[in-house]
Amino acid sequence: MKARVTVTLKNGVLDPQGKAIEGALGGLGFDSIAAVRQGKVFDVELAHTDAGAAKADLEQMCEKLLANTVIENFAIEIV
Amino acid sequence: MKARVTVTLKNGVLDPQGKAIEGALGGLGFDSIAAVRQGKVFDVELAHTDAGAAKADLEQMCEKLLANTVIENFAIEIV
Numbered sequence: 750m751k752a753r754v755t756v757t758l759k760n761g762v763l764d765p766q767g768k769a770i771e772g773a774l775g776g777l778g779f780d781s782i783a784a785v786r787q788g789k790v791f792d793v794e795l796a797h798t799d800a801g802a803a804k805a806d807l808e809q810m811c812e813k814l815l816a817n818t819v820i821e822n823f824a825i826e827i828v
Numbered sequence: 829m830k831a832r833v834t835v836t837l838k839n840g841v842l843d844p845q846g847k848a849i850e851g852a853l854g855g856l857g858f859d860s861i862a863a864v865r866q867g868k869v870f871d872v873e874l875a876h877t878d879a880g881a882a883k884a885d886l887e888q889m890c891e892k893l894l895a896n897t898v899i900e901n902f903a904i905e906i907v
Contacts, residue, residue: 755869770870770893777892779885783873790834790869791849794862806860813856814849 750795750803755824756816757788791815800827829874829882834903835895836867870894879906 758764767786774782793810797803807825816823837843846865853861872889876882886904895902 757869757871767870773893774889777889779889781875781882781885783875784871785873786871788869788871790836790867791846792836792863792865792867794864796860796862803860806858810853810856810858814852 750797750800751828752793752795752803752807753826753828754791754793754807754811754815755788755826756791756811756821757824758786759820759822762820788821789815803827829876829879830907831872831874831882831886832905832907833870833872833886833890833894834867834905835870835890835900836903837865838899838901841899867900868894882906 758767764786767784770787771782771785774785793807795803795806797806804825804827811823811825812818843865846863849866850861850864853864872886874882874885876885883904883906890902890904891897
């Protein structure tokens with residue numbers, strides 16, 4: 750079973766990397782950019798056959814390792 | 829208009845970061861993990877009102893800055 754975990758910064762958390770990308774895109778002439786925020790994506794392959802169990806395990810993984818839940822949100826999607 | 833750009837490594841390209849995460853998850857007792865690959869996600873806010881024009885601009889941004897198209901794939905999603 751395959752899943753995609755997306756980890757993004759919570760609203761209000763400063764994102765200097767996103768700001769730098771925003772500036773670089775502006776410098777390249779893309780003047781329609783209002784904001785950029787960067788996050789991470791993890792494509793995980795699991796041995797599970799049950800989607801519910803996979804999702805529960807992935808939530809544990811996010812809380813323990815993949816995301817810093819103080820400043821980051823995570824979303825799990827079974828694909 | 830908001831869009832999400834997902835940049836992932838092409839198949840066959842080595843992903844040491846993903847391997848490290850895979851190992852760390854195994855060490856935490858998650859033994860159902862078969863593979864992990866890490867990518868990047870960009871949440872972009874654009875001044876465009878036309879989805880087609882926004883998508884065309886985002887493709888240009890990916891080719892010029894956001895993705896290294898030699899080793900990475902990108903996917904654009906208007907949200």
